[in-house]
Structures are given as C-alpha cells and as structure tokens.
Amino acid sequence: MNKLNKNAEDAIFDIEDGQTLMLGGFGLCGIPENCIAALVKKGTTNLTCISNNAGVDDFGIGLMLKQKQVKKMIASYVGENAEFERQLLSGELEVELIPQGTLATRCLAAGYGMPAIFTPAGVGTEVADGKETRIFNGKEYLLEAAFEADFALVKAWKGDKSGNLIYKDTARNFNPLMAMAAKITIVEVEELVEDGELDPNFIHTPGVYVHRIFQGINYEKRIEQRTVRKVD
Amino acid sequence: MNKLNKNAEDAIFDIEDGQTLMLGGFGLCGIPENCIAALVKKGTTNLTCISNNAGVDDFGIGLMLKQKQVKKMIASYVGENAEFERQLLSGELEVELIPQGTLATRCLAAGYGMPAIFTPAGVGTEVADGKETRIFNGKEYLLEAAFEADFALVKAWKGDKSGNLIYKDTARNFNPLMAMAAKITIVEVEELVEDGELDPNFIHTPGVYVHRIFQGINYEKRIEQRTVRKVD
Amino acid sequence: MALNKFQIAQRIAKELQDGFYVNLGIGIPTLVANYIPEGMNVVLQSENGLLGMGPFPIEGDEDADLINAGKQTITTLPGSSIFDSAMSFGMIRSGKINLTVLGAMEVSEKGDIANWKIPGKMVKGMGGAMDLVASAKNIIVAMMHTSPSGESKLLETCSLPLTGTRCVKKIVTDLAVIEITLTGFKLIERAPGVTADEIKSKTKANLIVEGNIPEIEI
Amino acid sequence: MALNKFQIAQRIAKELQDGFYVNLGIGIPTLVANYIPEGMNVVLQSENGLLGMGPFPIEGDEDADLINAGKQTITTLPGSSIFDSAMSFGMIRSGKINLTVLGAMEVSEKGDIANWKIPGKMVKGMGGAMDLVASAKNIIVAMMHTSPSGESKLLETCSLPLTGTRCVKKIVTDLAVIEITLTGFKLIERAPGVTADEIKSKTKANLIVEGNIPEIEI
Numbered sequence: 001m002n003k004l005n006k007n008a009e010d011a012i013f014d015i016e017d018g019q020t021l022m023l024g025g026f027g028l029c030g031i032p033e034n035c036i037a038a039l040v041k042k043g044t045t046n047l048t049c050i051s052n053n054a055g056v057d058d059f060g061i062g063l064m065l066k067q068k069q070v071k072k073m074i075a076s077y078v079g080e081n082a083e084f085e086r087q088l089l090s091g092e093l094e095v096e097l098i099p100q101g102t103l104a105t106r107c108l109a110a111g112y113g114m115p116a117i118f119t120p121a122g123v124g125t126e127v128a129d130g131k132e133t134r135i136f137n138g139k140e141y142l143l144e145a146a147f148e149a150d151f152a153l154v155k156a157w158k159g160d161k162s163g164n165l166i167y168k169d170t171a172r173n174f175n176p177l178m179a180m181a182a183k184i185t186i187v188e189v190e191e192l193v194e195d196g197e198l199d200p201n202f203i204h205t206p207g208v209y210v211h212r213i214f215q216g217i218n219y220e221k222r223i224e225q226r227t228v229r230k231v232d
Numbered sequence: 233m234n235k236l237n238k239n240a241e242d243a244i245f246d247i248e249d250g251q252t253l254m255l256g257g258f259g260l261c262g263i264p265e266n267c268i269a270a271l272v273k274k275g276t277t278n279l280t281c282i283s284n285n286a287g288v289d290d291f292g293i294g295l296m297l298k299q300k301q302v303k304k305m306i307a308s309y310v311g312e313n314a315e316f317e318r319q320l321l322s323g324e325l326e327v328e329l330i331p332q333g334t335l336a337t338r339c340l341a342a343g344y345g346m347p348a349i350f351t352p353a354g355v356g357t358e359v360a361d362g363k364e365t366r367i368f369n370g371k372e373y374l375l376e377a378a379f380e381a382d383f384a385l386v387k388a389w390k391g392d393k394s395g396n397l398i399y400k401d402t403a404r405n406f407n408p409l410m411a412m413a414a415k416i417t418i419v420e421v422e423e424l425v426e427d428g429e430l431d432p433n434f435i436h437t438p439g440v441y442v443h444r445i446f447q448g449i450n451y452e453k454r455i456e457q458r459t460v461r462k463v464d
Numbered sequence: 465m466a467l468n469k470f471q472i473a474q475r476i477a478k479e480l481q482d483g484f485y486v487n488l489g490i491g492i493p494t495l496v497a498n499y500i501p502e503g504m505n506v507v508l509q510s511e512n513g514l515l516g517m518g519p520f521p522i523e524g525d526e527d528a529d530l531i532n533a534g535k536q537t538i539t540t541l542p543g544s545s546i547f548d549s550a551m552s553f554g555m556i557r558s559g560k561i562n563l564t565v566l567g568a569m570e571v572s573e574k575g576d577i578a579n580w581k582i583p584g585k586m587v588k589g590m591g592g593a594m595d596l597v598a599s600a601k602n603i604i605v606a607m608m609h610t611s612p613s614g615e616s617k618l619l620e621t622c623s624l625p626l627t628g629t630r631c632v633k634k635i636v637t638d639l640a641v642i643e644i645t646l647t648g649f650k651l652i653e654r655a656p657g658v659t660a661d662e663i664k665s666k667t668k669a670n671l672i673v674e675g676n677i678p679e680i681e682i
Numbered sequence: 683m684a685l686n687k688f689q690i691a692q693r694i695a696k697e698l699q700d701g702f703y704v705n706l707g708i709g710i711p712t713l714v715a716n717y718i719p720e721g722m723n724v725v726l727q728s729e730n731g732l733l734g735m736g737p738f739p740i741e742g743d744e745d746a747d748l749i750n751a752g753k754q755t756i757t758t759l760p761g762s763s764i765f766d767s768a769m770s771f772g773m774i775r776s777g778k779i780n781l782t783v784l785g786a787m788e789v790s791e792k793g794d795i796a797n798w799k800i801p802g803k804m805v806k807g808m809g810g811a812m813d814l815v816a817s818a819k820n821i822i823v824a825m826m827h828t829s830p831s832g833e834s835k836l837l838e839t840c841s842l843p844l845t846g847t848r849c850v851k852k853i854v855t856d857l858a859v860i861e862i863t864l865t866g867f868k869l870i871e872r873a874p875g876v877t878a879d880e881i882k883s884k885t886k887a888n889l890i891v892e893g894n895i896p897e898i899e900i
Binding site for chain 1: 510511512513514519520521522523524525526527528529530531532533534535536537538540546547548549550552553554556557576587588589590591592593594595598599625626627628629630
C-alpha cells in the first residue's frame with residue numbers, strides 16, 4: 001500500500017481526456033498548483049472541472065482554460081477571469097454555475113455515501129429549473145445529486161505517508177470535501193511527514209480517503225487581493 | 233454574549249419535563265457526566281433521550297433510567313443495561329432502535345440545515361417499516377429525517393469562552409454532531425480556556441454552535457471493558 | 465444629502481446586537497465591520513471557512529492562506545475557528561448566522577433579490593449568495609437607490625434573474641431605510657435633507673409613507 | 683476436528699490484502715487482528731471514530747477516552763486518525779472500507795443476515811451493523827455453524843429480524859468456509875477431518891459441493 005508518488009507528473013499519469021476532475025481551492029487560495037502545472041504540461045483535454053472558481057487569466061485553472069483543456073466548468077463564481085468570460089460568451093466553454101453551498105454539500109454527499117441532498121439554495125431561481133423540489137416543514141428544498149468525479153486534485157499543508165492530511169487556515173475550503181468525493185484522490189502537500197508526526201486528534205482528512213500523495217514544490221501561493229492596514 | 237455558566241445546575245436550569253435531549257458519548261466514553269448528574273438531581277421527567285447507548289445500570293443515562301426520568305429512548309445499542317431491559321420488556325419505556333450511522337447522520341443533517349438524508353442502512357429490515365424508500369443508481373435508500381431536539385448535552389475536552397471545542401480521542405464520537413443539532417447546546421469541558429488558547433486550525437466544534445459552556449468537575453470517566461496486554 | 469457608502473455601512477451597523485454572528489458580503493457590506501460599536505461582541509463569518517474574521521493584516525504580515533470570501537488578505541482573532549466549506553454553509557443553512565448583509569442589483573417589494581447575473585452581459589456567478597439568502601433569518605441589502613443611469617433598483621418585480629425570493633427584510637440605500645412588509649416597501653428613515661417625495665419619485669413601486677419619517681442618524 | 687474461535691479468526695485473516703481498510707465486529711471478528719500477516723499493512727477501522735486501531739494498552743496505560751466499538755480500551759498507532767461518528771459512517775457508506783467481518787445469529791443462502799434481535803427475548807440493538815452490511819463491498823461472517831442447541835445457523839431464509847439483505851459474501855464457521863453464490867451456499871473448504879456430508883447435514887439449506895473440497899489450512 002504505497003501511496004507515495006515522486007511528483008505531480010507521476011501522480012496524475014493516468015488522467016485521461018474527457019474525465020471529470022475536482023480541484024480544491026477558493027480563488028487562488030489552497031489550489032493544487034503542482035497538479036495543475038502537470039496537467040498543463042500533459043495537455044489532457046475535454047476535461048470537466050469542478051472547482052469553486054476558475055482561477056485568473058495566468059494562474060490556477062486559468063492556465064488550463066488558456067490551453068483549451070477544459071470542456072465544461074462547474075463552479076460558483078468565475079468573476080476574475082477575462083479569458084474564461086470570452087470562451088463562455090463565444091460558446092467554446094460549457095459552464096454550470098451552482099450555489100457555493102450546493103457545490104460543497106454535493107462533495108460531502110459523495111464522500112459520505114449519500115446519493116443526494118436537499119438544500120433551499122436556488123429555490124425560485126433559474127438554478128431550480130428542471131430540478132425536483134420538495135417541501136419539508138413548510139420550506140421548499142431542491143434535490144441535488146452527489147457529485148461523481150474521476151479524480152480529486154487536493155492541496156494540503158502537511159500530509160503523512162498514510163495519507164492523513166491537515167490544511168492551513170482558509171486554504172482548507174473545499175479541499176477536505178473533494179478529498180472524500182472522487183474515485184481517486186491525489187494530494188500535493190507543502191510538507192510530507194512520517195506517520196506518527198501528525199496528532200491523530202487533529203487530522204482534517206483521514207488517510208482512507210487518499211490514494212496518492214506527493215511533496216509539492218515551488219509554491220507560488222499568489223494573493224489576489226493584497227489588503228493591509230497601518231500599524232495602529 | 234456571555235456563554236459561560238457557573239456549573240451544570242446553572243446550565244440546565246430550563247430543561248423541562250417532556251423535552252427532547254441529545255446526549256453525547258459512545259458507551260460511557262465522552263458522556264456529559266455533570267449534566268446527567270444535574271438532571272438526576274433536578275428530577276426532570278418524561279424526557280425523550282437521543283443517545284447512542286443508554287449507559288449502564290449505575291452510570292450515565294442509566295442513572296436517569298433508574299429514576300424513571302426517561303419516557304422514550306432513541307439509541308443504536310442498549311445491551312449493557314439490565315434496568316433498561318426490564319423497563320423495555322415491561323413496557324414502561326418506549327424505545328426506538330436505529331442504525332448507528334443513521335443516528336449520526338440525522339444529527340449532521342440537523343446541524344447542516346438538511347431536512348432529511350438518504351441512507352441504505354436498514355433497507356429490507358424492520359427499520360424500513362413505514363419509511364419512504366428511493367432508488368438511486370440501482371441501490372435502494374431510506375429517507376431519514378433530521379433530528380429535532382430541544383437541548384444537546386455535550387462533553388468536550390477543552391473549550392474556550394467563545395464556545396470553540398476540541399475533543400480527545402474517541403471521546404469525540406457523537407459529541408460534535410449533537411453540538412450542532414439542537415436548539416440549545418450545553419457543553420461541559422474538562423478544561424475551560426481563554427479565547428486565543430485554542431488553535432483556530434484545530435477546532436472540532438466552532439463556537440457558533442454552542443450556547444452555554446461550563447467547567448465540569450469530578451470526572452469519573454468509567455471504563456466499561458478494561459482490556460490490557462503484557463509488555464512484549 | 466444622500467449618504468455615501470461609508471454612511472450606509474454606518475447606518476447598517478446600528479442593526480447589530482451583542483452576540484450576533486454576521487456575514488458581510490463584498491462591497492459596501494464589508495465596510496460595516498468598521499462601525500461595530502465599541503464593546504459590542506459581534507463575530508464575523510466569512511463563508512470560505514472562518515468565524516471571527518479580524519482586520520486586514522499589518523503590511524508584511526499578509527498570508528496567502530488566510531483570506532476572506534472577497535479574496536482579501538485578513539487576520540484571525542482570539543476565539544476564531546476555521547472549517548471547511550460544507551460546515552460553513554451548514555451553519556448558514558441551519559440558521560446559526562443572525563444577520564446577513566449583502567449588495568444587490570435589484571430588490572422587489574416582495575423581498576426578492578437579484579444580484580448575480582445580467583443575461584448576455586455579465587455572468588460572474590452567485591458564489592455563496594443563493595445559500596445565504598435561502599437560509600438567513602435576517603437579510604439587509606446595502607445598495608445605491610438607483611443605478612448609475614438613474615433607474616430605481618427597488619421594483620415591483622425584479623427584471624434580472626433572481627438570487628432568492630421573499631428573503632430581504634430591510635434595505636439601506638443612499639437615500640433611505642426601507643422595510644419590506646407584507647404590503648410592500650415601507651419608508652422608515654430618510655437621508656438628511658432628502659424628502660419622502662424625492663424617495664417616492666425614485667422608487668419604481670409603491671412606497672408606504674406613514675406619518676413623519678425621521679432622518680437617518682449617523 | 684471443528685475449528686475453535688481462534689482458528690476461525692486465523693482462517694479469515696487469509697482474506698486480508700495489503701492496503702486493506704478493515705472493520706472487525708465484536709467477538710470472533712476482533713480476534714482476526716491477531717493474525718494479520720507480518721509485514722502486511724492492514725488498517726483497522728473502529729466505527730466509533732478511529733482509523734488505525736492499535737493493540738490493547740500496556741497495563742496502567744488504559745485511557746477511558748480511547749476505546750473501540752466494543753468499548754474495550756485500545757491504543758493508536760503512527761498514522762492513526764480520529765473523527766466523529768458521521769464521518770466514520772460516511773466512509774463506511776461511501777465504500778472506503780475494503781472488508782467487514784462480523785458475527786451473525788443467522789445467514790440465509792441469499793446472503794441475508796440477522797444478528798441484532800430475538801423478538802421477545804433479546805433487544806440489544808443493531809449498533810453500526812446495519813450501516814456496515816448495507817454499504818460494505820465485502821462482508822465475511824464469522825460464526826459457529828450451529829446454535830448451542832444444534833440448530834443450523836445457515837438457512838434458506840432467516841427466521842429472525844434481518845440486519846441486511848443480500849450482502850454476505852462468505853461465511854467462515856467452525857466447520858467450513860462457504861461462499862454465497864447466485865445459486866446459494868457453496869462449500870469451499872472444510873475443517874480438518876470434517877466431511878462434506880457432515881457439513882451438509884448441519885446446513886439447513888441446499889449446499890453446493892463440487893469436486894474435491896480441500897481442508898482449511900491454518
């Protein structure tokens with residue numbers, strides 16, 4: 001049971017054209033930089049990508065969009081990417097926008113073996129078009145299906161060789177949810193440690209969900225909105 | 233916003249006859265000892281208790297059973313309690329046995345604002361009697377409703393004044409789920425700390441879910457099955 | 465005189481209560497954080513996974529791993545907690561957030577809100593807004609009363625794709641504080657020196673005006 | 683000679699594979715942990731919230747906060763992780779556990795299992811068993827072939843309330859290893875010195891016996 005991979009190229013070797021990928025991160029925070037770079041290099045196309053955002057023009061999933069590797073994007077917010085908007089308006093890119101909580105919970109459902117969940121988000125809007133609704137205790141909910149994805153590409157802060165993961169601050173976001181949700185979960189970590197170095201009480205993703213793990217390199221960790229204050 | 237209570241009596245002052253309580257713990261591990269003692273002293277009756285187990289004859293929920301404070305018990309396993317069995321067979325106690333994962337997920341559903349969940353546990357058994365079933369991808373599931381409870385009585389290891397909680401080892405079990413699931417969540421901790429002493433990255437229950445918290449005393453932490461080995 | 469965006473935020477801050485958990489949307493709502501009354505304990509939730517959002521970091525302390533839902537670098541505070549997106553929207557969905565403040569392109573007199581899409585023009589996505597408006601107990605909209613071209617953003621019926629229905633409780637604009645009642649928009653307060661008639665004329669729906677309307681105190 | 687409970691556990695251990703995540707029920711299944719082949723990496727899940735269950739603690743090291751689903755004091759191992767009950771059954775439900783071993787009162791030739799209730803007599807509850815059998819990919823039952831009074835526990839149809847339907851893949855008893863096929867019970871191995879005829883006579887359902895049946899090697 002060796003989950004350890006040498007690097008991103010090694011870990012993503014069998015991702016194929018036309019498959020469905022989940023990519024962790026919120027904006028550019030906590031995105032699997034190494035896996036994205038390897039996918040760009042590999043040139044895999046016709047991908048369906050499930051990710052909260054679509055990166056920016058020259059970073060994150062934006063790099064894959066630029067190369068036209070993405071057929072369909074499932075996201076909640078895509079407002080930071082001009083090339084994305086161009087491909088969308090020109091019809092080159094298929095886009096499904098869904099509420100952020102729905103995105104998160106459809107991942108959770110997959111990881112927890114629940115085929116579908118009920119959420120009120122989107123009731124009475126075009127998000128509800130064609131969807132089954134149901135009233136519980138006087139409130140209307142949409143039935144939303146668990147995601148089905150071939151791979152999850154996840155970025156963690158530290159991980160051990162058994163695949164146990166911890167995340168740092170808000171770089172956690174969708175990562176632990178996607179880590180549970182795909183057929184094969186590939187994780188890049190800033191720091192790979194030996195089994196026993198992480199406290200069992202404070203594991204965010206138990207190793208049972210992780211299939212492959214590798215030590216990432218050259219993290220850029222770009223900041224989208226650098227906001228600061230003066231010393232009081 | 234003062235969530236701090238002096239002691240268990242203070243914290244449970246408004247629990248009334250006939251209400252529904254969730255009690256954390258698995259067996260005698262991680263049970264809210266102080267709250268149970270205070271409830272026994274208060275003598276509140278006709279309670280519906282949701283808890284994975286029902287304690288033993290002279291500890292845990294067993295103490296409340298002995299005093300006939302419990303009208304109905306919702307649990308997954310009750311095999312360690314002779315008085316329980318007596319009350320059950322004599323018809324004094326109403327009992328609803330449900331699968332352990334269903335118990336856990338109905339708490340999660342309440343905490344996550346999902347009115348119901350689908351689970352395959354119990355399909356084809358008497359647990360499915362009278363329940364709605366539905367087939368997804370060729371597999372049959374039961375629709376199970378989120379719990380509704382007036383109070384959750386939760387035991388944590390450490391907690392801060394904002395109500396953030398961490399649990400120790402397998403004393404975690406149902407505690408963080410019930411902490412999210414009731415109208416009012418009352419928490420007893422082994423160690424009450426100041427805000428800022430717990431690492432925000434490693435909080436099991438965020439304070440938003442906690443309404444009252446107090447420093448517990450005199451923990452007995454009884455062991456049900458003391459199993460040991462010789463030094464190799 | 466019409467309020468500026470800081471004054472709108474200042475007015476909204478008066479709706480805060482001690483012990484509130486609050487989610488502030490991008491734009492004017494974010495500014496509300498600057499006007500939390502001294503000594504009042506208000507905990508800010510950022511839906512990307514943080515309770516207890518602190519101020520921007522001191523220059524040089526920015527951390528790419530610590531941002532808010534607007535992708536701005538921020539800080540934590542004593543008592544903060546971090547969680548994943550499922551739990552974040554879990555607590556939103558189960559009604560644990562006492563107040564949500566967000567911007568809007570249009571609000572209807574029934575409390576419908578539109579703020580995520582202009583067909584054929586702009587498709588940024590709804591982010592967490594649909595989840596927030598579908599579940600929050602108390603939703604206040606912060607926005608300009610009219611569009612840059614002078615059109616009322618308060619309408620009988622929204623013309624843009626909806627974010628949520630019958631959810632907005634109150635609107636604070638540069639001109640007025642308006643409550644959404646069972647019978648429609650009701651003027652509660654007006655910007656200093658702005659008359660009820662002027663507000664009426666800039667509101668493209670019936671506006672209930674009863675008795676003397678006080679000026680907004682800021 | 684019939685196997686004792688340790689030998690049953692030993693035989694089941696042969697079903698383990700490197701990298702398996704395994705859930706062992708109370709009773710004989712727990713004993714399987716003692717026979718994991720040297721050098722094979724098998725991770726034990728305890729459904730009360732632990733992956734990587736270690737051996738019993740050394741006397742004096744018992745910790746009331748660290749128990750398994752059988753309420754026994756245990757230890758963690760390097761690589762262990764602790765989680766809440768929802769995640770525990772989440773990973774069970776989503777099929778992440780490769781093998782589940784549990785005891786039974788009755789098993790039917792269709793793979794139905796009964797192990798939680800004897801109406802009017804015993805009602806301990808199903809604990810996590812219903813979740814496990816509803817979702818596990820591979821379920822092995824460890825039990826005596828007959829009840830203390832000599833009745834077959836392998837039946838055409840279970841008489842007791844079911845725990846789950848069409849889920850058991852294999853049964854290891856004191857007398858035999860039996861696979862559950864589309865056409866019913868199939869004898870795979872027999873206890874040393876026990877004949878196929880004897881097993882047939884103690885099985886209250888059709889038992890498929892094809893060719894020479896090897897003895898269980900332990």
